[in-house]
């Protein structure tokens with residue numbers, strides 16, 4: 159480090175004439191070191207601030223999933239509707255309203271698989287719904303929207319109806335008892351916090367993190383879920399972005415509005431008025447109104463904490479309405495026709511999305527993953543989000559072209575369909591096919607396959623490619639976990655769990 163003269167100087171008397179030069183040289187060397195240290199320190203500090211600034215600029219993501227909200231129920235989608243969802247309608251006026259959005263499936267469980275994984279549920283053979291003690295259908299090794307955002311520095315929470323299966327420490331029958339513990343569930347899939355219930359049949363059994371903590375009356379569930387969601391938002395480290403997945407219990411059965419909502423909606427259930435055998439049919443409008451009020455309360459909390467501007471909030475539904483069809487759409491929940499899976503879908507993000515805008519090309523609830531990844535700067539691994547396409551080009555007004563090449567639908571009974579542009583080709587489980595032109599015939603009244611054989615062939619070829627490649631987005635081919643065939647028959651499309659079909663009882667838990 160020191161040359162010969164310097165070594166001598168260091169060893170010699172302080173009065174040695176060369177000392178002054180030595181000191182000056184060393185002072186200058188020290189200053190250089192200090193300068194270098196300071197510049198590195200300041201750079202690190204600046205980087206830290208930049209990273210923090212980038213973090214704080216990442217938008218929060220809130221995904222509110224109504225259970226069985228029909229496309230024709232909110233007045234922002236159907237001016238004739240006599241039901242009332244004022245908060246959803248307000249959200250639509252403040253953001254972008256999607257008119258051609260689809261749940262991946264026509265019932266709860268498979269749609270929720272698509273929401274969290276960005277992958278079509280048919281790839282795991284999931285067409286029907288899970289039961290109380292069903293094991294998890296998302297492998298802990300699979301990336302989810304929550305795990306992707308968590309890696310990007312987000313706090314993550316799921317509050318509400320899970321319905322994706324849970325692995326319990328001890329198996330049982332009936333409702334899980336107080337204290338029962340989950341060893342594989344939301345906490346293994348990227349969520350920091352979970353408070354919820356297995357599915358509607360056990361709406362009274364409340365789970366927090368990995369344990370059953372309470373048994374409540376069914377009317378008490380939704381107010382409790384709302385309180386837990388709000389508490390979580392309020393208790394968080396406000397310097398970090400967050401992801402809240404809020405799957406509501408309304409307007410699914412049981413119809414159980416709390417006292418403060420009974421008679422308060424002013425809504426009328428015109429489409430369901432003639433339904434027989436439903437419990438509390440007269441309270442259905444209030445029950446839906448309560449779910450909408452939960453959305454409104456989340457909006458109010460975001461506003462009051464100054465978070466609304468940079469929060470991307472999506473409000474949508476997991477499938478069509480239960481036993482209620484709304485013209486012009488054909489049929490309702492469980493169906494491969496539009497009434498089964500075309501759902502309200504509204505996105506508000508005041509910082510980036512133009513208020514009062516609309517998007518009329520097909521999108522899918524699976525698209526949450528690619529959207530969340532793009533806005534948070536995450537890369538989706540090749541074996542994740544295989545059927546998820548970012549909504550950002552649409553949301554930011556960067557393009558008017560369709561975001562998706564094609565979109566797959568599925569019914570509860572095992573039918574599949576591929577939608578591209580105006581065309582929709584249905585592959586019935588029995589091998590028959592139907593083709594509809596939705597631009598000319600949104601109600602799917604005129605089957606036109608014979609007159610458009612070339613269109614049908616093109617769609618079938620694309621569908622086969624999506625099956626063979628294990629994905630419908632660019633990237634390395636992946637394997638399906640379940641055999642999938644469009645050539646007909648049950649082979650390859652047998653549901654991994656019971657499939658309720660179209661004749662399910664009114665309170666069957668879908």
Ligand SMILES: [Ca+2]
Pocket residue numbers: 225226265266410476477668
């Ligand atoms: Ca549902």
